[in-house]
Amino acid sequence: MTNRRYLIAIAFITGFAFVSSFTVKNNRDETSVFFKIDTLATNLTVPWQITFLPDRTMLFTERPGQVRLYRNGKLYEKPALQVNDIKAETKTGLLGMVIHPAFNQNHFIYIAHNYGENNHLWLRVVRYEFKNDSLINPRTLIEQIPAARNHTGCRLVFGPDQKLYISTGDADQPILAQDLKTFNGKILRLNDDGSIPADNPFIKNDTAHKEIWSYGHRNPQGLTFEPATKKLYATEHGPTGGDEVNIIQKGGNYGWPVIHHQEARAGMITPLLEYTPSIGPSEATFYNANAFPQLKNNLIVACLRGESILRIEMDKGKVIKQEILLKKQYGRIRSIVVGPDGYLYISTSNFDLPESKGERPYDMILRLRPSYTKDNQIAQTISSNNKTAKTENTPAMMFKQLCASCHGDKLQGTETVYSLLGGKFKHGADKLSIINNISNGIINKGMPAWNGAISKKDIGRLADYMLRESIK
Incomplete structure (x- = not known):
């Protein structure tokens, strides 16, 4: 298997002073992006996932266990769902959410959350029906996915093949990411009813979980399909740096914990992009709308530790340029999605112990709209280096x-x-x-x-x- 790696060095630039309506000006005028930022909701607690219904209603999860509604400029007080058996500790709780591709016909919404059982922490994925602004008729699709206070995943996304993809963390047991008999450190693939697709890579392996699509992951928190190529991209948290962007291959082994950072080994896939120091990549999405023509086909990544948005310009799978946007302006960014209006919607993750201090006003959901007012702020460009350095194992x-x-x-x-x-x-x-x-x-x-x-x-x-x- 031939793999390609780009080593990325981030040269952080300090002294940014963005305001609520600000400009990000790039070196090439034709790719400049200018934002106006609207605050839609405040005093939230780790809004982990934003999604939109076909009628433009926004739904989002809060990690303590609520699914909230935002419609016509109003945040509804009554939640669409309160998960009662939630286990919310440090990084755990109510996490990923996705609507079914045929939502207009079936009204299905899928969520992932942690729970406790027999003195262990687990993750489950549940399908609900959305009716009268409530989530009802829960059906568990998969459960007893090992979880921990760290590295529990979990992003959900439907692919062009109408299959449900689920990312899981290694649950603080790194070596199990290499074990096909466990769900630790995997990307899983299911049919929309929870059954196992007949073309999954380990379907004929008697000692493997048949749900596994790829393995050797540490803590992947972003999953998105590139519209043009239909390829699945994943973002992943590395150990003290070594954060990754990967192109996910069917049955692929992404190496953790045998290899990480810039290391390579036969039969294991090294990342498309690697980031040291850490940027803490969370949700990722390809921009394929019209409000920001400069961002067309760009991969956009929400960054937690980096407290920013990472913009990656792509051309036929090749990285052309990278930039950091909103650096240190709104703190940790957890979710980033493209709304039905083509605008970008982001959630902050500042009440996010232990990385943050959990100070008020807690967290927000923000909307990024185009602006044509030019200020003097510039985007931070990331330089790339194709050389692979050898890590000394001291x-x-x-x-x-x-x-x-x-x-x-x-x-x-x-x-x-x-x-x-x-x-x-x-x-x-x-x-x-x-x-x-x-x-x-x-x-x-x-x-x-x-x-x-x-x-x-x-x-x-x-x-x-x-x-x-x-x-x-």
Whole structure:
């Protein structure tokens, strides 16, 4: 299998001062994009997914468990659905939502949410019928997808083939992303009634889940089909950088955790685009409307850690140019969709612990309309480099890639994770305890299990490094 990789270096530019009506001016005047921004809804709590009904009613999910309606400029107080058995902890709760391609005939809407059962955290996908502004007649299509406080997915999208595609995270058990007997770290493909398509790649594999379309994923949170080519694109969160944009192939192995960042191995697919430092890519969509002709056929990505929108200009599968829009203007951006009017609609994800402080006014839904007023702000251009660097597998590098996002690059901790300096290991400060914690994780605390993902020798080296650095 021949794979292609582009290594992307992001040169962040500071000092942006956008206002509610602002200009993004590119180097080429014919591709300039100018926005006016309308605030549609405020005081929300992590609106995870926006979607539109054929009558232009907006629906969106809030992670604590509500599906809300916005119609004719009004946010309805009464939710269309309140999920009662929701499990909303840090990254979990009510997540993806999509309407059926034949909604006008069947009124079906699909949602994904986490739930607890037998002291475990799971994910399920449920089909509802939309009637009288309510979601009724739930039918579970798939459940007992392993979940965790981190890396639980889950984006839903219907393909041109009328099949339902579902992204799942590795649930803090990285090695299971390579295991076809589990749902961890996969993209799944179902018929609209939850049955398994006869042409799925592992349909004849007796030891694999037949729902699997691709595997070896860490935490894919964006799924979108390119209109011209019908190819499926996915965005994925990497370990301390190494975020990805992938073109998804039937039966493809995307390598996690065996390879990541710029690494490559036979039989595993490296990303089309890779981002270090992290941009936290969430929902993605191809722009195929008329309100912004400059964005036609561009891949648009909502960025969480990057607090921005990523614009990727494409030409027949080739990346021409990339730009960062709305940099640090509205905080973390979770959902981005194209409305029936051709405008862009985004949701913020600022009440999004532990990455953010959860300060009021919580979260918003914003509408981006064309503007023809030119200010002096410019877009941030991303440079690309086709060279692939070799990653040195030192203990310091392993710590940086696998541990630093939570524990800090020098074990100093973060706002949500305590410092390890001075040998303050709360779950055992001797080497054997640290090896056990690295190997098996502390899943209920959000610490992944790295057993099998890295060798026992490297786990030992990593433990030695942590002990040594903690007492410097």
